[in-house]
Amino acid sequence: MEYVFSERIKNLKPSIIREIFKFTSDPEVIAFSAGNPAPEAFPVEDVARITAEVLEQAPVKALQYNITEGYFPLREALKERLLNKYNIGRDFDELIVASGAQQGIYLTTKVLCNEGDTVICESPSFIGSLNAFRSFRLNLCGVEMERDGINIESLERALKTEKNVKMIYTIPNFQNPSGITMSLEKRKALLELAKKYNVIVLEDNPYGELRFEGEHVPSIKSMDEEGHVVYCGTFSKVLSPGMRVGYVIAPAPIIQKIVVAKQVADVHTNILAQIVAKRFMTECDFDGHIEKISHMYGERCRLMAGQIDNFLAPYVKYVMPQGGLFIWCDLPDGVDMLDFCRRAVENKVAVVPGNAFMMSESEPCNSFRLNYSTPSREQIETGVEVLGKVLKSMM
Amino acid sequence: MEYVFSERIKNLKPSIIREIFKFTSDPEVIAFSAGNPAPEAFPVEDVARITAEVLEQAPVKALQYNITEGYFPLREALKERLLNKYNIGRDFDELIVASGAQQGIYLTTKVLCNEGDTVICESPSFIGSLNAFRSFRLNLCGVEMERDGINIESLERALKTEKNVKMIYTIPNFQNPSGITMSLEKRKALLELAKKYNVIVLEDNPYGELRFEGEHVPSIKSMDEEGHVVYCGTFSKVLSPGMRVGYVIAPAPIIQKIVVAKQVADVHTNILAQIVAKRFMTECDFDGHIEKISHMYGERCRLMAGQIDNFLAPYVKYVMPQGGLFIWCDLPDGVDMLDFCRRAVENKVAVVPGNAFMMSESEPCNSFRLNYSTPSREQIETGVEVLGKVLKSMM
Numbered sequence: 133m134e135y136v137f138s139e140r141i142k143n144l145k146p147s148i149i150r151e152i153f154k155f156t157s158d159p160e161v162i163a164f165s166a167g168n169p170a171p172e173a174f175p176v177e178d179v180a181r182i183t184a185e186v187l188e189q190a191p192v193k194a195l196q197y198n199i200t201e202g203y204f205p206l207r208e209a210l211k212e213r214l215l216n217k218y219n220i221g222r223d224f225d226e227l228i229v230a231s232g233a234q235q236g237i238y239l240t241t242k243v244l245c246n247e248g249d250t251v252i253c254e255s256p257s258f259i260g261s262l263n264a265f266r267s268f269r270l271n272l273c274g275v276e277m278e279r280d281g282i283n284i285e286s287l288e289r290a291l292k293t294e295k296n297v298k299m300i301y302t303i304p305n306f307q308n309p310s311g312i313t314m315s316l317e318k319r320k321a322l323l324e325l326a327k328k329y330n331v332i333v334l335e336d337n338p339y340g341e342l343r344f345e346g347e348h349v350p351s352i353k354s355m356d357e358e359g360h361v362v363y364c365g366t367f368s369k370v371l372s373p374g375m376r377v378g379y380v381i382a383p384a385p386i387i388q389k390i391v392v393a394k395q396v397a398d399v400h401t402n403i404l405a406q407i408v409a410k411r412f413m414t415e416c417d418f419d420g421h422i423e424k425i426s427h428m429y430g431e432r433c434r435l436m437a438g439q440i441d442n443f444l445a446p447y448v449k450y451v452m453p454q455g456g457l458f459i460w461c462d463l464p465d466g467v468d469m470l471d472f473c474r475r476a477v478e479n480k481v482a483v484v485p486g487n488a489f490m491m492s493e494s495e496p497c498n499s500f501r502l503n504y505s506t507p508s509r510e511q512i513e514t515g516v517e518v519l520g521k522v523l524k525s526m527m
Numbered sequence: 528m529e530y531v532f533s534e535r536i537k538n539l540k541p542s543i544i545r546e547i548f549k550f551t552s553d554p555e556v557i558a559f560s561a562g563n564p565a566p567e568a569f570p571v572e573d574v575a576r577i578t579a580e581v582l583e584q585a586p587v588k589a590l591q592y593n594i595t596e597g598y599f600p601l602r603e604a605l606k607e608r609l610l611n612k613y614n615i616g617r618d619f620d621e622l623i624v625a626s627g628a629q630q631g632i633y634l635t636t637k638v639l640c641n642e643g644d645t646v647i648c649e650s651p652s653f654i655g656s657l658n659a660f661r662s663f664r665l666n667l668c669g670v671e672m673e674r675d676g677i678n679i680e681s682l683e684r685a686l687k688t689e690k691n692v693k694m695i696y697t698i699p700n701f702q703n704p705s706g707i708t709m710s711l712e713k714r715k716a717l718l719e720l721a722k723k724y725n726v727i728v729l730e731d732n733p734y735g736e737l738r739f740e741g742e743h744v745p746s747i748k749s750m751d752e753e754g755h756v757v758y759c760g761t762f763s764k765v766l767s768p769g770m771r772v773g774y775v776i777a778p779a780p781i782i783q784k785i786v787v788a789k790q791v792a793d794v795h796t797n798i799l800a801q802i803v804a805k806r807f808m809t810e811c812d813f814d815g816h817i818e819k820i821s822h823m824y825g826e827r828c829r830l831m832a833g834q835i836d837n838f839l840a841p842y843v844k845y846v847m848p849q850g851g852l853f854i855w856c857d858l859p860d861g862v863d864m865l866d867f868c869r870r871a872v873e874n875k876v877a878v879v880p881g882n883a884f885m886m887s888e889s890e891p892c893n894s895f896r897l898n899y900s901t902p903s904r905e906q907i908e909t910g911v912e913v914l915g916k917v918l919k920s921m922m
Contacts, residue, residue: 133725133754135780141638144787174590180582187575195569195767231626231771231793238792242662243536247642264791267637330528359528372590374798376626385530392539396659397633398626402797403769 140247140269147259148488156482162515165482166506167308167457170432173425173505174372175412182411186404194404200395202229202379203406209414210365210379219354220363226387228394231401233338233366233378236390238264239397240334240362240380241299243389245270250297251334252290254282256460256489256499258308261301261336273297274491277307279451281314284321291329299332300325304352305340306456309489309501313454319352326360333361338369341422343455344430359383367409369457370422375405426455432504433459436512443520447527457505460486463498467526473500475522481515535642535664542654543883551877557910560877561901562703562852565827568820568900569767570807577806581799589799595790597624597774598798601805605760605774608808614749615758621782623789626796628733628761628773631785633659634792635729635757635775636694638784640665644691646729649677651855651884651894653703656696656731668692669886672702674846676709679716686724694727694757695720699747700735701851704884704896708849714747721755728756733764736817738850739825754778762804764852765817770800821850827899828854831907838915842922852900855881858893862921868895870917876910 156163186194201207207227214220214227221227230236237260245251247269253262255274265272273294275286282302291297300322304314314322326333335352353363359382366378380390394400412418436459437452449462463469473485486499504512551558581589596602602622609615609622616622625631632655640646642664648657650669660667668689670681677697686692695717699709709717721728730747748758754777761773775785789795807813831854832847842859858864868880881894899907 133722133778135639135778137638137784138641140641141784141788144791146787147790168592171587171591174587176582176586176590179590180579180586183582184575184579187571187578191571191575192566192569195571195574195769196566197563197768231797234791235793243532244530246533246535260791260794263787267788267791327528368592373592373794374588374590376793376795376797383528383530389532389536392541392658393536393662395542396539396629396655396662397792398630398771399655399768400771402626402771402800404800405797 140267144263144266147263148485148493160480161477162481162507162511164502164507164515165484166503168506169369169373170425170428170505173428175416175421178412178416179372179408182408182415183404186407186411194407198400198403200391200400202401203403203410206406206410209410211381213413214381218351220351221381222356224359224383225381226384227379227381228387228390229401229406230378230380230394231376231398232368232373233336233364234260234264235397236364236378236380237261237334237336239390239393240364240382240386241265241268241270242393243386244332245298248296250294251299251301252287252294252297253301253491254303254307255491256309256486257301258303258336259488262491272491277310277312279312281312281318282322284318284325287322288325291325291331297329297331299334301334301336302352303336303338305337305349306342306453306458308339308456309458309484309486310451310460311453311456311458312451313349316349319349320355323352323355323360327358335361335363337363338366339456341370342426342429342457344426344433345454353381362386370425371409371412375402375409377401377405377409429457429505432509432512435509436502436504436516439513439516443517444523447523457503459502459504461500461502463500465498467498467523469498469500472522472526475526476519479518479522481518483519535662539658539661542658543880543888555875556872557876557902557906559897559902559910560879561898563901564764564768564820565823565900568823570811570816573807573811574767574803577803577810578799581802581806589802593795593798595786595795597796598801598805601801604805604809606776609776613746615746616776617751619754619778620776621779622774622776623782623785624796624801625773625775625789626771626793627763627768628731628759629655629659630792631759631773631775632656632729632731634785634788635759635777635781636660636663636665637788638781639727640693644693645689646694646696647682647685647689647692648696648886649698649702650886651704651881652696653698653731654883657886667886672705672707674707676707676713677717679713679720682717683720686720686726692724692726694729696729696731697747698731699744700732701737701848701853703734703851704853704879704881705846705855706848706851706853707846708744711744714744715750718747718750718755722753730756730758732758733761734851736765737821737824737852739821739828740849748776757781765820766804766807770797770804772796772800772804824852824900827904827907830904831897831899831911834908834911838912839918842918852898854897854899856895856897858895860893862893862918864893864895867917867921870921871914874913874917876913878914
């Protein structure tokens with residue numbers, strides 16, 4: 133039989149990062165291409181103990197169907213934490229547990245956007261979200277990033293000129309892939325523009341708690357008095373990505389529609405993982421754990437940045453991240469980025485070509501993304517030195 | 528802010544079964560309205576032991592990101608079991624792990640169907656699938672059920688006259704909600720029609736292993752020599768629905784597209800649950816466990832049928848199921864079905880009104896669905912007697 137696929141899927145390609153994973157199964161390859169938490173970042177003993185207790189004390193609850201909205205005590209604990217710690221959540225808001233923040237972004241898009249609508253994105257931006265938008269046949273409008281976040285003038289121009297803009301998608305903290313943090317002024321300006329042009333802000337904050345430098349900047353959601361912001365968070369970077377537990381907090385009418393959309397998508401999120409996440413968050417030293425891994429990532433980031441200064445400067449430019457998992461490097465003019473990435477992996481160092489994060493992979497891009505959470509100290513030291521040699525051989 | 532939802536979502540309602548759940552939180556209500564495994568059906572000790580071992584022996588693997596296709600040993604073990612036990616899987620097939628069979632159905636629809644395409648369904652059919660189809664704005668064409676499955680003549684008429692038919696959706700074993708099993712002859716005829724009209728068969732088999740009466744009937748997928756059948760299975764009814772582990776086996780080009788669609792939907796399925804499912808299936812007495820719960824459901828089904836014979840016959844008609852979880856009851860002419868269901872729940876017995884399973888809830892329907900896996904023996908005895916009193920009061 134010859135298969136005809138839907139219009140929305142037939143041109144959608146697997147993420148280029150997945151393709152690079154194939155090289156990284158070679159144990160000799162140093163992978164700067166991942167976005168995984170460090171293997172040492174999992175609170176293994178707490179998870180094992182809590183899981184055993186749950187399966188001892190209330191096994192049927194942990195194995196039976198649950199409601200689509202999510203495990204009630206987890207939802208309550210998340211709301212309380214978000215409100216008390218980050219001033220997130222108003223009377224008009226509700227919270228749903230999602231199977232990762234990825235599902236939160238996916239379902240928000242599904243309920244708010246029709247095919248052909250426009251979503252404005254930071255350019256570059258997270259490929260998983262861009263592909264989710266593409267899978268609903270949205271028009272992606274990229275707005276360039278500056279050192280303090282999205283260019284606000286360009287954003288307003290896009291809001292004025294693009295047709296059927298439904299959402300502005302942003303990762304304000306330690307953005308993937310750029311590592312950039314949006315300033316408070318720009319967050320306020322972005323929210324004002326969303327209100328002025330009556331569009332939704334989709335605020336994606338997977339890395340926000342992984343700050344190792346500088347001061348906390350209030351989230352856009354914390355300033356949302358009129359229900360313009362949908363906020364996605366996750367346990368993936370602060371507990372475990374394999375659990376697939378994230379959440380969306382947004383005005384109740386939006387959450388009600390997301391519940392309906394989730395019901396047909398996967399009924400509910402794995403319930404044992406929800407119970408474990410709830411208990412880890414409320415019974416263990418969750419903040420201490422986050423501080424510990426943030427500190428570890430800060431050390432690795434500084435080590436990697438130092439190696440870039442040693443072996444890639446002054447040719448390569450980057451913005452030093454204040455948290456998160458990534459450093460974004462701009463190659464000098466005249467160096468072919470894809471050729472550089474290819475030579476790097478031939479020399480057993482995998483990086484992600486920057487064009488993966490553009491609105492279209494064919495857009496000009498002379499940058500690449502490095503991850504410092506997954507590799508060891510030794511791999512960071514060796515790997516960046518190799519990248520330096522590759523670059524020098526090309527100049 | 529006033530919210531405008533996407534066309535695909537704005538008219539989609541939560542499942543009526545969910546609404547009935549609200550009544551069943553009242554502990555005095557006997558719930559014949561669920562589709563849950565019995566609380567006694569969970570292999571709690573095995574799951575607890577395996578989970579503890581996994582978190583002791585390979586915790587990082589169980590907590591880290593994994594690939595979208597699913598945990599490799601689980602995929603291999605599933606392929607082997609399906610092939611050896613059910614002759615399912617050809618050289619051209621591949622398998623992906625999904626977050627429940629619901630996700631398998633959802634993603635298959637997403638990759639194969641455009642808005643406005645037609646999916647032919649058994650009428651009545653499973654509301655979760657119908658709502659998934661609706662969420663992609665498909666045209667639902669219902670074909671009536673007979674005692675041995677879908678009416679083949681009507682099916683061919685629909686294939687001839689409906690526009691852009693992409694899929695025939697069927698639950699051949701112990702169908703939800705009708706309890707009906709499709710005969711071998713009809714399975715063959717359905718596959719021939721799919722080949723003749725070049726459409727996909729979406730074979731949903733969540734209950735197939737829960738047979739307590741009669742002989743196994745080969746699946747449509749087992750007869751699929753040319754790649755017309757997408758087969759969805761799940762651990763929900765034979766291990767745990769809360770784990771959300773199902774799978775799709777289908778021709779490789781379809782699976783490749785489902786992988787891309789799943790990547791943007793939820794990245795991958797909870798990995799610990801996949802490892803536990805794999806080990807329970809291969810290291811424990813999986814077949815013995817399935818036999819045990821099937822036997823238990825058979826006892827409860829016969830008990831419920833006996834009570835129907837005692838208290839609802841000869842007014843109510845039903846087809847005795849050979850497996851699965853449900854009995855579908857037809858009320859006599861002149862009794863208002865919705866009124867009956869309302870009076871039942873007022874008398875503390877919850878059943879599901881049959882129109883929930885029709886292509887449109889406004890279609891005429893004089894049936895209701897009973898579940899016998901969740902209630903206890905005592906509840907089955909008392910509850911059906913109450914239904915008898917309600918019916919008699921209405922005649």
